[in-house]
Amino acid sequence: MMKYLNIFLLLLGVYSVDISSTEHVNYKGHQVWRVIPKSKEVLAILRDMEDAFELDFWSDPVATGRPVDFRIEPKFALEIQDHLEMNGIFDYTVYISDIQDLINEQKSSRKAWTATEKAVASSLDTFVYSQYHPAEEVYEWMELVVAEYGSFVSKEQFGVTYQGRPLYVLKFHKPSSSGNPKPTIFVDALIHCREWISTASLLFIFKEMLRNPKYTHMIDEVDWYFVPMINIDGYVETWLGDRLWRKTRSTGPGSLCTGVDGNRNWDNHWSYPGASGIPCSYTYYGPMPASESEIRHLQNYIMGVGKGNIGAYVTTHSYTQLILYAYGWTEELPPENEELNATSKLMHDAIKAVHGKYYTYGPSAITIYVSSGDTADWTYEEMGIVHSYTFELRDEGRYGFLLPPDQIIPNGEEYLAGLEVLSNFVRDDYEGSGF
Structure with missing residues (x-):
């Protein structure tokens, strides 16, 4: 049953396939953003964003007051910014501006x-x-x-x-x-x-x-x-x-x-x-x-x-x-x-x-x-x-x-x-x- 559920979710674009790498994955333009949630509602919003924006949580949204770090792809940056602000979340920080730069270092x-x-x-x-x-x-x-x-x-x-x-x-x-x-x-x-x-x-x-x-x-x-x-x-x-x-x-x-x-x-x-x-x-x-x-x-x-x-x-x-x-x-x-x-x-x-x-x-x-x-x-x-x-x-x-x-x-x-x-x-x- 899980097999067919996974296929269905894939077709809907809920998550993407992980492909075994044969070349270096390039993270140019990928960023890490930080939000410090002040309410359970903000925590719920961040959790719901994981699939919609293919977020990679580096520190998970689990408690109010605890920093939440997540990697975002450049194609989603403006959309994520709009989504956060539309939900009243203005207190966010770009913690790492370009992940590939750190990898290159x-x-x-x-x-x-x-x-x-x-x-x-x-x-x-x-x-x-x-x-x-x-x-x-x-x-x-x-x-x-x-x-x-x-x-x-x-x-x-x-x-x-x-x-x-x-x-x-x-x-x-x-x-x-x-x-x-x-x-x-x-x-x-x-x-x-x-x-x-x-x-x-x-x-x-x-x-x-x-x-x-x-x-x-x-x-x-x-x-x-x-x-x-x-x-x-x-x-x-x-x-x-x-x-x-x-x-x-x-x-x-x-x-x-x-x-x-x-x-x-x-x-x-x-x-x-x-x-x-x-x-x-x-x-x-x-x-x-x-x-x-x-x-x-x-x-x-x-x-x-x-x-x-x-x-x-x-x-x-x-x-x-x-x-x-x-x-x-x-x-x-x-x-x-x-x-x-x-x-x-x-x-x-x-x-x-x-x-x-x-x-x-x-x-x-x-x-x-x-x-x-x-x-x-x-x-x-x-x-x-x-x-x-x-x-x-x-x-x-x-x-x-x-x-x-x-x-x-x-x-x-x-x-x-x-x-x-x-x-x-x-x-x-x-x-x-x-x-």
Whole structure:
């Protein structure tokens, strides 16, 4: 039935087909506009505009007073302006005047760097952390880590992507000085592939944990699992085709559009409000729970680590500078809300002390918006990992998903400060439990 509904909607022009890119998608003239809705009526107007004007919401219309950012195509600009003003919405801002200009700046930065330096590093020290790296260079970084720290770091393949690329996790298991077991933290990145800063910041962070004496205690005291790239197929697409691609690259039988939102595909409250059943939607939850190879394999791997064996889970996103915890699927507060809120505040305080950046924190559905079938709810409810967090990194909208590379290291420094707080908490909690 859904198949025929999709075809009907397509013929009506309600949404368009996503075509697998073979050339770079050009965003010349595309803009990002911001509206701060002052009423529920304005929120409803913005939601209704999504299909009519083919809006790509970068931050969703979910609460009054919260900025709503959306990408518009140049062909709709005047019509959208008239529509907003006709509905009494005059307080709007052109936040990014030309998306392609920002994309070109990122390309130019990398081109200038590779013209003078080798993209392939010979060691962790010569790897350039102030630049974004395509998938093959992230793979090479993982090899460097294992080559230099193979006595306690291992690389393990836990599956393959839809297009057949290997999915890897790095395991940092350094023997403790006492010989006793240590607590564990699991960190992932790039489930939404246009959020390049998620992986870039963590490459810098784990290098610091290995190299910088100030942070080596994090690996001495805690074991880590790190998945640098979940949605690798999509990430490759953002480098070779569509820089703003978000979803996976799967194509189901009879589907008119490519991909599924991996952060709506986890087997926890799948297909509840906060996700879409329309295949062309940016938040499409997929044909079934864990339908995506990447999510299915990662779920299985985490279950293999074992319930009760992971002290904290952090999934990394951008943007809006947030620290979120359960629940995403409902505005009901989790039983451990007081503890989670207190730990989030400690992380926020540590982050703010680095470069003065504020990270709003709280339950996901209340703090940002309702989202079902997401990572942190699955790890919290299905695996019993109370300290399951979603970090939304820089910035607050000036660049959005196109954060300049000169912000990678500053972002990594403040994110590292937050993770250090979490590492210390997990360590102390583990020791206090009597293990």
